[in-house]
Amino acid sequence: MKRPSCLHINITIILLVALALPLLMVMGASDYDRVFKQEPLKDNSFIALSPYKSIEGFEYWPLITSKNNQARYVSGTNPHRGTDLSIQVGELIYPIYDGEIVFLNQDISSQTGQIIVKSYVGNDQYVYIEYLHIAPLEGLNLGSKVYTSIPIARIDTNKRYDCHLHIGRVDEANKLHFQFYDLFGSVPAWNMGSDMDVFSNPQFNNQTNDFSITAYVSSDTDNTDYYGGYGRFPLEYIEVYYSINYGSWQKTIISNHTNFTYTFNFKEITKGKSGDKIRYYITAIRDNDSDADTTFKGAPYRISYYPAYFAHPAYSLTYEQAGLIALELTLN
Amino acid sequence: MKKRSFDNNLRIIVLGLLILTMALGLFACKDKPSPSPSQSSIPPESISPQPSDNGQTQEPEPLLEYREFNSIMLFQEGIQVFPLPKDAKNLSMMAEDGFTISFSYIENESSLIPIYDARSTTSLNKPFVPLPNLGDSTYLVWNQHKFYILDLKEKSFKLLLKDYDGTITFKQALEGNKANGLYWGTKPVISEDGKYLLYLTNRRNNGKTNDIRLYDFESKEDILLIEDFYYTHASFYKNTIFFSLEDRIMRIDLNNQVLSPLSYSTSVNGFFADNYYVYTSKYYQEFEILNLLTLESKSIKMGNENSAIKFSPNPYNKDITSIILLNGKKVTLNIYKISTQEILKTYVLGDSFTLLYSQWQEENVFSLSGYEEDINEKTFLLTY
Numbered sequence: 001m002k003r004p005s006c007l008h009i010n011i012t013i014i015l016l017v018a019l020a021l022p023l024l025m026v027m028g029a030s031d032y033d034r035v036f037k038q039e040p041l042k043d044n045s046f047i048a049l050s051p052y053k054s055i056e057g058f059e060y061w062p063l064i065t066s067k068n069n070q071a072r073y074v075s076g077t078n079p080h081r082g083t084d085l086s087i088q089v090g091e092l093i094y095p096i097y098d099g100e101i102v103f104l105n106q107d108i109s110s111q112t113g114q115i116i117v118k119s120y121v122g123n124d125q126y127v128y129i130e131y132l133h134i135a136p137l138e139g140l141n142l143g144s145k146v147y148t149s150i151p152i153a154r155i156d157t158n159k160r161y162d163c164h165l166h167i168g169r170v171d172e173a174n175k176l177h178f179q180f181y182d183l184f185g186s187v188p189a190w191n192m193g194s195d196m197d198v199f200s201n202p203q204f205n206n207q208t209n210d211f212s213i214t215a216y217v218s219s220d221t222d223n224t225d226y227y228g229g230y231g232r233f234p235l236e237y238i239e240v241y242y243s244i245n246y247g248s249w250q251k252t253i254i255s256n257h258t259n260f261t262y263t264f265n266f267k268e269i270t271k272g273k274s275g276d277k278i279r280y281y282i283t284a285i286r287d288n289d290s291d292a293d294t295t296f297k298g299a300p301y302r303i304s305y306y307p308a309y310f311a312h313p314a315y316s317l318t319y320e321q322a323g324l325i326a327l328e329l330t331l332n
Numbered sequence: 333m334k335k336r337s338f339d340n341n342l343r344i345i346v347l348g349l350l351i352l353t354m355a356l357g358l359f360a361c362k363d364k365p366s367p368s369p370s371q372s373s374i375p376p377e378s379i380s381p382q383p384s385d386n387g388q389t390q391e392p393e394p395l396l397e398y399r400e401f402n403s404i405m406l407f408q409e410g411i412q413v414f415p416l417p418k419d420a421k422n423l424s425m426m427a428e429d430g431f432t433i434s435f436s437y438i439e440n441e442s443s444l445i446p447i448y449d450a451r452s453t454t455s456l457n458k459p460f461v462p463l464p465n466l467g468d469s470t471y472l473v474w475n476q477h478k479f480y481i482l483d484l485k486e487k488s489f490k491l492l493l494k495d496y497d498g499t500i501t502f503k504q505a506l507e508g509n510k511a512n513g514l515y516w517g518t519k520p521v522i523s524e525d526g527k528y529l530l531y532l533t534n535r536r537n538n539g540k541t542n543d544i545r546l547y548d549f550e551s552k553e554d555i556l557l558i559e560d561f562y563y564t565h566a567s568f569y570k571n572t573i574f575f576s577l578e579d580r581i582m583r584i585d586l587n588n589q590v591l592s593p594l595s596y597s598t599s600v601n602g603f604f605a606d607n608y609y610v611y612t613s614k615y616y617q618e619f620e621i622l623n624l625l626t627l628e629s630k631s632i633k634m635g636n637e638n639s640a641i642k643f644s645p646n647p648y649n650k651d652i653t654s655i656i657l658l659n660g661k662k663v664t665l666n667i668y669k670i671s672t673q674e675i676l677k678t679y680v681l682g683d684s685f686t687l688l689y690s691q692w693q694e695e696n697v698f699s700l701s702g703y704e705e706d707i708n709e710k711t712f713l714l715t716y
Contacts, residue, residue: 138599188453
């Protein structure tokens with residue numbers, strides 16, 4: 001009897017694996033593609049404190065160089081998963097809520113020291129707050145209880161990135177990144193939390209059909225006219241995508257804003273009628289021809305979505321992709 | 333034969349897919365945080381001061397040495413600044429570079445005190461630093477980039493450091509300076525005699541490295557002390573500057589500007605108090621007192637293995653510090669004398685206190701502010 005040759009077996013395996021790979025990639029991609037979750041806390045009754053403060057507890061408000069969900073000047077297409085706070089090397093970092101360490105990376109060789117703290121924030125809710133580009137303090141371990149009044153880390157030295165704290169709210173598995181503005185909605189120095197995310201504070205009046213949302217980027221521009229090289233910069237425009245009663249998608253461009261808040265009337269822009277179901281999502285288009293926000297000059301990728309969802313959102317979503325992220329309201 | 337070959341292949345494929353699945357599963361599980369238990373909510377006890385006995389439990393003394401308020405309170409230079417006093421006045425001032433600050437201030441005897449209200453300010457991101465040598469109403473203001481001198485009596489607000497330090501201008505330092513931003517001056521430490529300002533800057537290398545500099549308020553000299561170093565904490569002691577750098581303590585001799593390390597491993601989770609460095613590298617239960625001159629070290633234990641250690645050094649008396657033990661929502665305060673390693677007073681604040689602020693209101697009055705049962709605002713003023 002002729003035994004099957006190794007070559008025969010190998011070819012079969014390679015063929016089958018090759019056939020299975022696209023399936024695996026699609027399955028993997030579906031997980032990988034989603035990195036954001038837009039779900040504000042219900043009744044945020046516990047105050048989040050600044051992660052940077054004095055030993056007495058006086059909170060400092062460092063400037064923000066990159067917001068959560070902000071398009072980045074990179075060849076790829078991945079919006080920023082977290083918020084960057086400009087804090088000097090060696091400064092001590094405090095947890096923003098009391099809690100327990102559920103993830104700890106003490107390897108700081110690549111400036112990726114990281115702590116995730118799980119905290120109870122009232123109303124049967126837990127949050128997971130990520131602190132990255134830090135050097136965790138000695139004595140901390142998985143399961144350690146930590147407190148807002150005691151530091152947990154110091155800002156790491158510049159090994160790959162300029163010194164800063166990357167902070168964000170993640171899910172239990174550290175895969176999905178939540179919006180962050182709602183945790184600091186009472187902090188004027190951070191524009192009532194709007195400094196944390198590209199999109200913040202969406203409001204819909206179901207009587208008048210008026211809708212407003214705050215949207216802008218924060219940048220570390222080279223423009224020396226901007227004090228210290230930082231600033232809040234307006235978008236070129238936002239696009240409101242909508243579908244009436246599950247029909248085809250259409251869009252309207254809105255450029256006018258007041259202090260970065262865009263206001264429009266859903267009934268007017270959709271020309272819908274009372275009772276119509278409106279599905280919608282919004283894009284923020286960063287200005288890559290701005291003389292102010294110079295770091296983004298000529299950038300090929302400049303889009304952020306509300307609701308944030310995809311790791312690599314395309315400029316135009318398929319019908320299926322749009323359906324995944326769209327929110328819904330009913331016209332009055 | 334064909335069937336056997338197919339079976340072989342099938343087994344190998346299934347095995348291969350299993351390995352792949354396991355590998356993918358393992359990969360997916362990597363770095364996955366583990367779940368954790370919820371916090372307890374035990375009913376609160378009333379505050380009970382206890383006499384010192386090196387942490388040993390004794391019967392509480394009569395409750396005469398504390399005051400309790402149903403609000404969050406903050407103090408600055410011994411004066412209550414939050415909630416904002418009714419007689420506070422508002423002021424906006426602009427420096428020559430356009431930096432504008434808006435704040436409230438209050439009159440206290442002959443001096444004027446500007447208030448840093450972190451939860452209402454839009455123009456400040458750090459508290460004011462008193463400069464008593466320059467005047468009783470004179471303060472250092474520091475933002476993300478620069479230092480300014482605020483003289484409230486003269487109503488002047490001016491840049492402290494020159495725009496050109498002999499090698500580079502502010503604008504030159506900004507060029508190509510991304511992300512980290514430019515710190516022309518930051519992290520101020522004022523010497524005990526008020527003569528010097530120690531600070532950090534990254535202006536020499538477009539934000540990529542840090543230098544330690546010294547500004548002399550009298551001669552206006554701005555000296556580059558040490559290149560390519562930074563500090564977490566720094567302190568003047570006689571003619572020496574001590575500073576903490578990662579797990580080391582460094583010293584700079586001001587007579588000759590020579591930098592040398594102390595051969596002792598420490599932690600940045602600590603503070604300087606004259607010739608001592610008090611720190612914990614354990615986070616819980618245990619801390620060290622290191623004599624910076626003799627390198628003698630004493631290890632102290634307080635509370636139990638779950639007692640996280642919070643230091644609150646006394647700015648009015650450097651030999652005194654509060655050591656707060658946090659164990660869940662159980663808070664214990666020890667007033668501690670550093671030189672003799674002696675607990676002067678112990679307070680137990682019940683089992684349901686969430687600490688927000690801890691500060692010295694006066695030399696012998698310590699303030700703790702936070703929430704009882706997560707919602708009730710509470711401030712305790714405690715004496716020793």
